[in-house]
Amino acid sequence: MNLSYSPFDLDIQDDPYPVYTRLREEAPVYRNETDDLWVLSRHADVVAALRDSSRFSSINGLRIEPAFWGPDAEKFFSFVAMDPPKHTRMRGLVSRAFTQRRVQELQPRLRQIAHSHLQPLVEAGTFDLMTDFAARFPTDVISELVGVPEADRDKLRDLGMAIMYREDGSTDLPPEAFAAIGELVGYYTELTIERAGERRDDLLSGLLDAADGDDRLTPEEIVGVLILLVGAGIETTMLLLGNAWHAAWQHPEQRAKAFAGRVEDWVEESLRFDPPTQAIARTTTEEIELHGVTIPAEARILLLTGSANRDPRVFPEPDRFDLDRDTGPSVALGSGRHHCLGANLGRLEARIALQGIVDAIADYEIDAERVRRVYSSNDRGFASLPTRVTAHR
Template sequence: MGNGGGRAPEQARSFPLGADEPGDIAVDTFYSPFDFEIQDDPYPVYSRLREESPVYRNDKDDFWALSRHADVIAALKDANRFSSVNGLRLEPAFWGPDAEKFFSFVAMDPPRHTRMRGLVSRAFTARRVRELEPRIREIARDCVRPHLDGDAFDMMTDFAARFPTDVISELVGVPEADRGKVRDLGMAIMYRDEEGDDLPPEALAAIGALVGYYTELTMERGRERRDDLLSGLLDAADGTDRLTPEEIVGVLILLVGAGIETTMLLLGNAWNAAWRHPDARAAAFGGRIGDWIEETLRWDPPTQAIARTTTEDVELHGTTIPADARVLLLTGSANRDPRVFDDPGRFDLDRDTSGSLAFGNGRHHCLGANLGRLEARIALEEITGLVADFEIDEPNAQRIRSSNNRGFATLPSRVTRRR
């Protein structure tokens, strides 16, 4: 289903765009989330989609894409016509009626989604997140300080790949001795080096290994409760209704992507955005951490696309999206829509970011958004408390390869320590 290269077959290039000048031949746009060239910088493509092809069809990869803010937010709020039951990602391993094995209640519609989210919310409380803050700060310090003794530091490999994993492991109740294994399995699931729309065998094996590990941990916690999220999930009840062990393991697998990957990528994207915008960097390092995080979530969000399935024909902008169609909601494009954000390509810490769709919207708005923001704030506070300034070694920076997420695998930096 992937296009297999930086260019697509002609049939995948639908909805021709206008020529630049009279006499020019119109050039069709092309968008695929599996294309590495587009992954490197999707924003020019998003701009063309929004202006000329707001309802885009890719025949080769078999999906439609919505790119305007108004259309994306409307679809996110319309669970009746835009269903989540086939999952959030288009890869064959993740897509289909078994998607809830990977995405838990996020790949469900009401009433099943309502039940599951309600029970999980009873365990994943604001109080539990608040009480974790001192421990999150300890983890951040433990992760970052050993790597800032000199003037070289890699935001991703030295810090961001470990920090959110250890936070989620702390939250869940994963023993410290097992956290390295959980981190490695999560990384094996999330990324790959070759272009295409399927998962390699090692990623599938890692998913199986994580399911096995979390199943054993759930059984152990069933025998002996502790003060952690896993115990809270086991005890969560609505009358006599409780989560099954299989449902709990599904929630823990979801946390690999929703709780670890998003925060990891957000930290790298914030670091990169600050380096590219010196005035904003000075303000951020001067204390405007919260504004730095929120504008990064708008300007270069970790999650770029969310998949849905239409339950009926949908008429939009003179085009009919048929029932049972796969639709990508391009939240990364919506966050750059000039109809909502003035001069959207500008990184501006003074901007009103309340229209950002970085954590989704509607009934599937990210349940862990507050934890993600808290993690990012603490991490960047700890780093900027030690670092006065930095620059990125751009030639040696590497991006991840992902169909729906955006960020870095490596961000080597030269830092100037605070005196």
């Protein structure tokens, strides 16, 4: 059977891992003429490209759909769609506000938010993990971090969902998604103006105060960072929670370990085994020779992080979900200068959310007949995970 890979193939999106295996072994540099893509799938090649921003540029963004790809990509992805020195400046300023201290100080509030969402679900005994919890919790966390008033959070959650959710595999943003982006830009612009006049102890105030000498973020740059948080800060965590939930359900022995105090390992192995971000796009700045293949300059490259995390050269028995393995080499959250700035927050959210559920229940079952996936060229996860929980006796 001929090897064929497209990030838009819905059958592949259902289970990409067998195709990844063939790509790594048969075509580590794969050419897709139809989508005008070059694809790298081995761990070593993906890591090398992620760490080489001089030859693998982020200037056109990290998603290849027409709505996202091109010189205007930074409107969607802020500094993630920039190269040095522009990226260095922006990330440096954002880092001054998005500190580890700020993240750690959120812990008690994150537990309260998780508990408030989980308690009625656990008491009901049945719920949809995705729509009832995984989509709501990280949205409220980002709102808490940024400083969005509680009265506005339902509205922000609805706008975020209009942008993020895709179940049909479409490659273009629908009109309602563009409308939601416009509303979010308008809302965050007004909130930024308001906070400029009255600082609070939140990320938005921190972004307004972030400075390197006389250099500060402009209001437009701040709004861009806040829009980025919808995808990078909400969608990724939402999908991670669902993927971890599903993987543990499919592997009872590992689920038992997770429920016996191994929630952190559950999170890390889920990130490796079935990461929410499967692919990251780059653009070559010059001709590149790799594995006997010449990739031209200005080529669109897709770096399959989902495949890299299943490379047997790095992870023994990579298709086995195993909480005891070393997940250190995982590229689920990127590598190099574009390593996810919110990685610590995402991990903390996942640990608090899953620990909250583990503390409240003895076990759970997923209704396999009603599971639905999100279809996307670069994201992997679920739209629906109907769940029945067993309370502690």
